[in-house]
Amino acid sequence: MNALRSALVIGGGPAGATVATLLARAGTQVTLIESAKFPRIKVCGEFITPAATDTLHRILPPAALAALGAARIDTFTLECGNRSLSKPLASPSWSLSRDTLDTALIAQATTAGVCIRQPETVRSATFSDSHAIAHLDTQTLTADIIIHADGSGRHDPLGPLPHAKAMVGRKCHANFPAGLVRGVQIRSCSNAYVGSIVVESGVGTIALVSRPSLVARFEGNGDAMLRHVWPLWNPAWRTSDWKSSPVPRGGPITGGHPRSLRIGNAAAAVDPIGGEGIGLALWSAATLADMLLSTPADLESLARLHHTFRAAYAVRLRTRHPACRLAAEVLMRPRIIRALWPLFSLRNGLLDTWLTLSGKP
Numbered sequence: 001m002n003a004l005r006s007a008l009v010i011g012g013g014p015a016g017a018t019v020a021t022l023l024a025r026a027g028t029q030v031t032l033i034e035s036a037k038f039p040r041i042k043v044c045g046e047f048i049t050p051a052a053t054d055t056l057h058r059i060l061p062p063a064a065l066a067a068l069g070a071a072r073i074d075t076f077t078l079e080c081g082n083r084s085l086s087k088p089l090a091s092p093s094w095s096l097s098r099d100t101l102d103t104a105l106i107a108q109a110t111t112a113g114v115c116i117r118q119p120e121t122v123r124s125a126t127f128s129d130s131h132a133i134a135h136l137d138t139q140t141l142t143a144d145i146i147i148h149a150d151g152s153g154r155h156d157p158l159g160p161l162p163h164a165k166a167m168v169g170r171k172c173h174a175n176f177p178a179g180l181v182r183g184v185q186i187r188s189c190s191n192a193y194v195g196s197i198v199v200e201s202g203v204g205t206i207a208l209v210s211r212p213s214l215v216a217r218f219e220g221n222g223d224a225m226l227r228h229v230w231p232l233w234n235p236a237w238r239t240s241d242w243k244s245s246p247v248p249r250g251g252p253i254t255g256g257h258p259r260s261l262r263i264g265n266a267a268a269a270v271d272p273i274g275g276e277g278i279g280l281a282l283w284s285a286a287t288l289a290d291m292l293l294s295t296p297a298d299l300e301s302l303a304r305l306h307h308t309f310r311a312a313y314a315v316r317l318r319t320r321h322p323a324c325r326l327a328a329e330v331l332m333r334p335r336i337i338r339a340l341w342p343l344f345s346l347r348n349g350l351l352d353t354w355l356t357l358s359g360k361p
Contacts, residue, residue, distance in 0.1 A: 004028055004297045006143035008134050010122050014278050015264030016149030017105035018059055018285035024112040026293050034118040039099035043171040043245040045195045045207040045275055047184050050093040051359045052279035055286045059108050068104055069200030070096040075183025080337040085344055087351055090361055097199045125155040127257040129299050144297045145259045153266035157256025163246035169209050170222050170244045174237040176204040189229035193331040209272050252313035258302035263288055268313055274324035274358040323357035
């Protein structure tokens with residue numbers, strides 16, 4: 001039985017950089033292929049759930065995160081109209097912009113010995129019993145396996161992860177007035193919900209998830225949409241352009257061939273309300289790396305690994321997936337939030353229960 005000798009990783013976000021780093025640290029020859037230049041702004045809430053803190057610290061210890069300016073988050077705040085309710089998180093977490101986080105994780109991968117191909121685009125991938133091949137513009141790369149960490153899994157035989165057709169995600173950065181945003185803050189709005197958080201250097205993140213009808217009503221004008229659902233918003237606070245993207249939802253999918261594996265949003269995604277995007281990316285990357293390092297690289301062993309990894313993913317999503325999907329639907333109906341408000345306020349009430357079910361230990 002041959003041990004894993006080489007791996008190609010498609011995608012240099014938190015999932016891709018983390019799995020590449022952990023495999024390279026253990027002696028695997030790893031090439032990471034990323035199509036974008038860093039730093040770059042991604043549509044992301046930029047909250048790193050407490051459940052992923054230990055995994056993050058395997059790559060970026062607390063001192064390194066502090067040096068990057070990462071903010072410590074210990075509070076969850078729910079808003080609806082003029083009502084606001086804050087609850088302490090059972091354990092603190094981090095917030096960090098994706099442009100800073102992704103750049104730092106790629107640097108760790110480089111230090112671990114990963115060969116970084118950036119910016120470089122994978123055009124297709126093929127798989128055989130003995131190896132996997134990534135076809136780039138100018139050459140082909142061969143390895144024992146390909147790990148899809150590109151957010152969709154478009155080059156896996158099973159194709160890309162589906163999107164939530166009834167939702168659109170938008171994101172920008174802003175300079176909030178002091179004290180306006182406390183911890184990670186979610187606002188319930190008709191046909192939308194808004195997440196806000198302060199990341200490094202006092203910069204704030206706005207993540208707006210809305211139904212297409214709201215986008216059409218305001219002709220895609222992000223500031224007008226946000227002002228409609230959050231009257232306090234002042235477009236003068238915004239420090240970056242609005243970015244938009246579909247909202248991934250689905251999984252777990254582990255790959256269409258034993259030598260093709262998927263992590264992060266390419267493998268599974270819960271609704272953004274849960275703040276689990278970066279957390280699932282980090283967890284899936286570390287879990288897969290640990291499994292691969294104890295699994296022979298023959299076809300039969302890799303096929304068994306697929307089943308084991310899928311089972312672990314299913315356990316991870318067991319309560320997160322339904323809890324986040326239900327919360328997304330309810331938050332876009334403020335009338336329901338107002339009716340349930342007394343139950344949110346109770347100690348060990350609905351809000352505490354939801355925080356637990358959505359993965360905030």
